[in-house]
Amino acid sequence: MIRIAIIVPAFNEEKAITAVVQGLNAIAKEHQLNLQVVVVNDCSSDTTSEVISTLNCVALNLPVNLGIGGAVQTGFMYAFENGFDYAIQVDGDGQHPASEIPKMLKAAIEQQADVVIGSRFIDKEGFQSSALRRFGINYFKKLNRMLVGITVSDSTSGLRLISRRVLETVSVYYPDEYPEPESIILYSLKGFKIVEVPVSMLERQGGVSSIGALASVYYMFKVTLAIIYTFIRIKFRR
């Protein structure tokens, strides 16, 4: 039976995390999936650590705050070390409905994909994010297309599935800050097959976005630089 790890990065998510973990476990039961929820607590200052210790999940508590990339990578390392076949990243704030998991798994198996990205812009259903965020997403779409020739409509989506082959790569290197758009470049340059499936997202149930309004300019600049560096690093060092 295929073993799936659900990686849930959580930073100060005491309010939302319980529902997220329970929702995932309910879906596993309903679809009879061999699914293990792994919550990575990124050194939260609230009671996230206590809350997750009472839930049906593996709790990884980071001793210092690493940011989203480092936290997610810890989950990937756990999944790789413990022999999981797939890892699916789901945000800890309740934005990603657990009901989309079977759909992503199906896409991975049927299309033999290494990376499955849940996109809110294919069917344009559910929460569509702010105008500024959409502008950024559009920009990364064009940048990705220019550099590696693939079109990912929702490159900042944190709902994604990766295969064991990819787990091996990301256990060694995964971007720290704002990893989502950058990792797409990494995946496509490494030759992994990327597919997108339409999903519907909700507005966050609690917590604050990892990207504030003022930080958006920095975000765009930093990610652009990181994408270009990653491109050069992999392209010319094969």
Place this chain on the structure above:
Amino acid sequence: MAKIQIIAIAVSLLFLLYIVRLIIKGKLREEYSIIWIACTLVLIVFSFWRDGLEVMAHLVGVYEAPNLVFTGAIFAVFIYLLHLSVVVSKLHSQNKQLAQEIALMKEKLK
């Protein structure tokens, strides 16, 4: 010997002593102290050899000797700052690896 020379020498020596003290107390690693000791020695040399600066400036074709000091000092500061950024980046990535290993090991011990 001019008053300013005595002051410069005294300050340089005090600075050197402070660096040595930091190393002895373990607050400064030897490899980072090298540059500070080198800087202090340069200061001491030019404190004793007053005409040295003029000679050096003339040698490289700088008309105003103080300009040589500023150019040289700013350049050295930039290089050293870049070096520190590299050190911090390395520490950052090592720190991340350690934190991840700890989180994974704590889970195993449960």
